[in-house]
Amino acid sequence: MLSKRLIACLDVRDGHLAKSVKFVDTRNIGDPVAKAREYYLDGLDELVFYDITASSEGRRIILDVVEAVAEQVFIPLSVGGGVASVADATDLRLAGAEKINVNSAAVRRPAVIAECADAIGDQNVVLSMDIRRVEPSADMPSGYEIVINGGRKPMGIDALSWAKEGERLGAGELVVNSIDADGTREGYELNLTRMLSQAVRIPVIASGGAGKPDHLYDVLTDGKADAALVASMVHYGDYTVSGLKRHLHERGVKMRMSW
Amino acid sequence: MVVIVDYDAGNLKSVERACREVGLSAEISSDPNRIREAKRVIFPGVGAAGSAMRSLAASGVDRALADAFETGTPILGICLGLQISLEYSEENDTDTLGLLPGEVHRFRLDDPDLKVPHMGWNAVHVIRPHPVFDGVQLGDEFYFVHAYRPIPERPTDVIAESVYEGPFCSALGRGNYVATQFHPEKSGRVGLRLLERFADWDGRVDA
Numbered sequence: 001m002l003s004k005r006l007i008a009c010l011d012v013r014d015g016h017l018a019k020s021v022k023f024v025d026t027r028n029i030g031d032p033v034a035k036a037r038e039y040y041l042d043g044l045d046e047l048v049f050y051d052i053t054a055s056s057e058g059r060r061i062i063l064d065v066v067e068a069v070a071e072q073v074f075i076p077l078s079v080g081g082g083v084a085s086v087a088d089a090t091d092l093r094l095a096g097a098e099k100i101n102v103n104s105a106a107v108r109r110p111a112v113i114a115e116c117a118d119a120i121g122d123q124n125v126v127l128s129m130d131i132r133r134v135e136p137s138a139d140m141p142s143g144y145e146i147v148i149n150g151g152r153k154p155m156g157i158d159a160l161s162w163a164k165e166g167e168r169l170g171a172g173e174l175v176v177n178s179i180d181a182d183g184t185r186e187g188y189e190l191n192l193t194r195m196l197s198q199a200v201r202i203p204v205i206a207s208g209g210a211g212k213p214d215h216l217y218d219v220l221t222d223g224k225a226d227a228a229l230v231a232s233m234v235h236y237g238d239y240t241v242s243g244l245k246r247h248l249h250e251r252g253v254k255m256r257m258s259w
Numbered sequence: 260m261v262v263i264v265d266y267d268a269g270n271l272k273s274v275e276r277a278c279r280e281v282g283l284s285a286e287i288s289s290d291p292n293r294i295r296e297a298k299r300v301i302f303p304g305v306g307a308a309g310s311a312m313r314s315l316a317a318s319g320v321d322r323a324l325a326d327a328f329e330t331g332t333p334i335l336g337i338c339l340g341l342q343i344s345l346e347y348s349e350e351n352d353t354d355t356l357g358l359l360p361g362e363v364h365r366f367r368l369d370d371p372d373l374k375v376p377h378m379g380w381n382a383v384h385v386i387r388p389h390p391v392f393d394g395v396q397l398g399d400e401f402y403f404v405h406a407y408r409p410i411p412e413r414p415t416d417v418i419a420e421s422v423y424e425g426p427f428c429s430a431l432g433r434g435n436y437v438a439t440q441f442h443p444e445k446s447g448r449v450g451l452r453l454l455e456r457f458a459d460w461d462g463r464v465d466a
Contacts (some may be wrong), residue, residue, distance in 0.1 A: 001422055003380045003400060045380055074277055076402060076445050093270050121306050123376050123404045172376065203374045226374060256380040256400040259447045
């Protein structure tokens with residue numbers, strides 16, 4: 001059977017690794033290419049790069065980073081941040097990304113999901129969703145709302161209906177990122193992750209809030225996620241990729257344990 | 260020199276990079292003659308069976324692949340490359356190359372918790388020894404992304420199986436043709452080792 005995946009997310013700003021706290025403050029914490037190689041050799045299952053400068057500044061730098069990583073890391077690479085067109089997706093694919101994450105641009109113009117799915121295949125289009133908790137209402141029955149622009153702009157769109165719409169338009173996978181949990185290290189948003197995972201047939205990656213190994217266990221079991229995304233837990237050296245996988249394996253989660 | 264067959268079916272550069280990593284010099288080509296002359300051929304591909312077959316027919320690569328198979332060139336099919344080497348795919352209701360007898364069907368799963376595509380790392384159990392799979396250990400996992408699964412007609416063409424609800428064929432081959440449903444180029448070091456063995460393979464299988 002399929003193993004659950006451990007995915008590391010590298011937020012890249014101007015070619016450097018950054019990590020946000022509550023999506024606002026970002027700190028520069030090193031060379032993304034070296035980190036990517038280190039995690040790969042330590043058994044990482046998949047890598048995600050998020051270009052957090054992409055919307056406002058040049059895209060060339062992230063292409064160089066992706067290309068350098070693809071030369072030495074032989075696991076799936078996923079890249080997002082500012083992808084707004086098939087041309088953006090194609091550039092990143094040529095640089096070596098397997099999968100392309102679309103986020104804000106897809107909320108503004110949903111057809112970009114279908115266009116990218118046609119151009120590069122359903123399975124390579126990842127719909128990344130930034131989501132915040134709200135009071136359930138007629139407009140927002142699930143109690144979760146889509147936000148964009150790095151969490152700054154609420155869109156008045158219900159997260160559950162957007163997830164289903166994304167699947168229908170051809171997304172091959174969902175990233176469920178809780179803005180409320182992001183950077184807190186207090187655990188993933190289990191209810192949100194479970195609700196969306198049960199609402200779609202495509203794989204769901206849980207994101208935001210991981211602070212200790214049991215948080216990963218919780219979201220991969222109770223939260224019904226297919227993959228758990230981590231960032232600061234491994235970037236600052238508090239935990240290693242292999243250590244996290246071993247912990248999950250010992251608690252009975254099926255993980256890839258030889259590499 | 261290995262020729263990586265180019266037929267508008269996805270990103271071939273990751274296959275090229277992985278070949279380079281194991282010391283195998285590779286050329287990406289859609290020229291039928293380059294494929295016929297190649298010392299070995301990698302036939303990768305992601306995408307849909309229908310458009311892939313149209314593209315192969317238009318360029319004449321379909322016949323070049325059949326010729327390379329006939330003349331004993333070691334060929335490695337990957338993912339869609341494996342699928343369209345059988346005779347028929349449910350995807351786009353497509354007649355495919357027919358290098359080996361068999362069909363490709365969509366996963367039909369009863370368990371609502373199982374997702375399609377089958378995406379991620381799964382163990383590959385070698386059930387028939389094969390030089391390219393020499394050294395694959397019990398429990399070694401490879402990276403898969405696919406919604407359709409191959410069903411070779413002859414059980415003796417199955418090299419390896421994996422389990423997703425039930426068992427399915429995850430590698431197959433006969434003679435100088437071998438193919439994987441998973442992506443060795445994205446499967447870390449176990450995948451690179453498989454490519455390395457393909458690079459050394461003379462295209463023969465001990466009976």
